[in-house]
Amino acid sequence: MTANVRQDLGASLHAILTRLKSQPQLYPQIYLAYSTAEPVLDPIVLNLPANGLRLRFDGPDQRLRLIEIIDFSKSSFTYKSQDLVRRTGNSNEVVSDPVPGPSFKHLYNRLFGPSYPGEYIPPSSGESQGTYVLSWPGLAARFAIKHKSWSEKADFxxxxxxxxASPATSLAIFSGSSWPEARESLYTKRPQLPRSLALASKSAETVPDEIEEVVIHGNGRLELFRRASSSFMIGLNETTPQDLVAELGPPDAIFRKSGNGLSIHAGGASSKPRRPSMSPGLDPHLGDHDQSSAKSYTDDSENEISNIEEAQDDESTSEAFYNYFHHGFDVLVSTPQSKRSPNADTSADFVVTKVFLHSNIPGSYSFNRHRRSRWRIALDDNGQSRELTSQMRFKEISDVLKEVWHSSYRDAEEEKRMQRGMVLNRGWGVGDSPESSIELLGGFEEGPASQDQGSIKAGTEASMPNMSNTELFGFPGLLFEVLKNDTISCLTVYQHEI
Known part of the structure; x- marks a missing residue:
């Protein structure tokens, strides 16, 4: 394997996993380590032991921040057509025996050129070798050095x-002029490259711009902020499917409901009828398409919304879920309110009636079906502006919304009844893991970090909470699907004044 991975920095976890899973011969082992307590805030680590690679993503946005080569014997790596490690025989041949990393002379003379002095990290108690980290723009190498030979005055x-000094033990690829500068904002600095691998490799004119964040305003209006172009407003019961395609591109898949039937359209695949009560995401007979996440579970959420909303629809006309996996959300397109009520005014046959914003929480049933969608709820409570974000715990959001909507309930009993969570089980009829080709290691702990990298201690799946059972909590215009660790798996927005 020849690695040219620097252009992947900034890519979404969903995009990287989708690509890796599409090539099981090249990437036979995929291990994902994350914190079950703080899956949204703490970094996510993707280990590829068969390839000698480790990838680190930030938690809030799930974007690739650091690529580490930790075993030079597993793959063949090149830099500007030069082998990173000198090999005998076929340079593309992967060997099973340990291969020493590149020597300092090879890196200095043939590959990266001169460098400023690096950093020396003394050994831990009882050890004889320290670590010297030498960096170039976007690259850093680690060398083991005998501690007794180290001196501050020594010429590096x-x-x-x-x-x-030994050959390099690992190599890090990052965004920044040097490792000391980059590590200060490794997980917080905005990446230069987009989340989408397609946008990173093609002209923005041929690929729709990606959505950075969704801001939820009152009265059924959602503003979609894009990376390089102006924002786009979705108005529930106003925006048409044609508007969506013009602004967001064609959906990755369409699940169409017609009466009691359900059919799927994705990547030109032929339509297949489904059992009337089966959600696309829960149907064990529904296989993956070229997108690793060409499944949706929004139909279940739609059924639960009907139990919470005061007005229920009895219509049997066509409805369709537009699945934008690479944007991180789904859109329900159905008959506009004007067809059901004289209070709304629109001449369109079908409009957007609900939007489903997915959080892509590791360990959840829906993991890796969509890339993570970041959102904000803009509140104006008696002239006081407040914002609720996708990084917050549900309890924090719930406490604010309970305060905002306290006066709208008839009595305490109605308030208690409307705010009671409903249990939703998404795990029946599926395998133990949300993605069978990925081993999820929950509950890792970040050990004491050295100056160049932290150490990850992964837990086991037995230590993970049951993430297949979720609870649904409804507020006017909003439906939250909440995991056992109080993180929000999905936010559904439907028509109601906030």
């Missing part, structure tokens, strides 16, 4: 060229 070029 002579030291790393001598026998007291």
């Amino acid at each position: 070029v002579s030291l790393l060229s001598s026998s007291v």
Whole structure:
């Protein structure tokens, strides 16, 4: 394997996993380590032991921040057509025996060129070797050095060229002028490259701009902020399917409901009728398409919304879910309110009536079906502006919304009844893991970090809470699907004044 991975920095976790899963021969083992307590805030680590790679993503946006080569024997790596590690025989041949990393002279003379002095990290108690980290723009290498040979006055070029230093033990790829500068904002600085691998490799004129954030305003209006172009407003019961395609591109898949039937359209696949009560995401007979996440579970949420909303629809006309997996949300397109009520005014046959914003929480049933969607709820409570975000715990959001809507309930009993969570089980009829080709390691703990990298201690799946059972909590215009660790798996927005 020849790695040219720098252009992947900034890509979404969903995009990277989708690509890796599409090539099981190249990437036979995929291990995902994350915090079950803080899956939205703490970093996510993707280990590829068969390839000698480790990828680190930030938690809030799930974007690739750091690529580490930790085993040079697993793959063949090149830099500007030069082998990173000198090999005998076929340079593309992957060997099973340990291969030492590139020497300092090879990196310095043939690949990256001169560098400023790096950082020396003394060894832990009882160990004889320290670590020297040398960095170039976007690259950093680690070398083991005999501690007794280290001196602040030593010339690092002579030291790393001598026998007291080993070849590089690992190589890091990041965005920044140097590793000391980059690590200060490794998980917080806005990446230069987009989340979408298609946008990173093609002209923006041929690929729809990606959505950075969704802001939920009152009265059924959602503003979609884009990476490089102006924002786009979705008005519930106003925006048409044609508007969606013009602004967001064609959906990755369409699940169409007609009466009691359900059919799927994705990537030109032929329509197949489904059992009337089966959600597309829960149907065990529904296979994956070229998108790893060409499944949706919005039909179940739609059924639950009907139990919470005061007005229920009895119509049997066509409805369709537009699935935008790469944008991180689904859209329900159905008959506008004007066809059911004289209070609304629109001449369109079908309009957007609900939007489903997915959080892509590791360990949840819906993991890796969509990329993570970041959102904000803009509240204007008696002239006081407040914002609720997708990074917040549901309890924090619930406390604010309970305060905002307290006066709208007839009595305490109605308030208690409307705010009671309903249990939704998404795990029946599926495998133990949300994505069978990915091993999820929950409950990792970040060990004491050295100056160049932290150490990950992964837990086991037995330590993970049951993420297939979720609870649904409704507020006017909003429906939250909440996991056992109080993180929000999906936010559904439907027509109601906030």
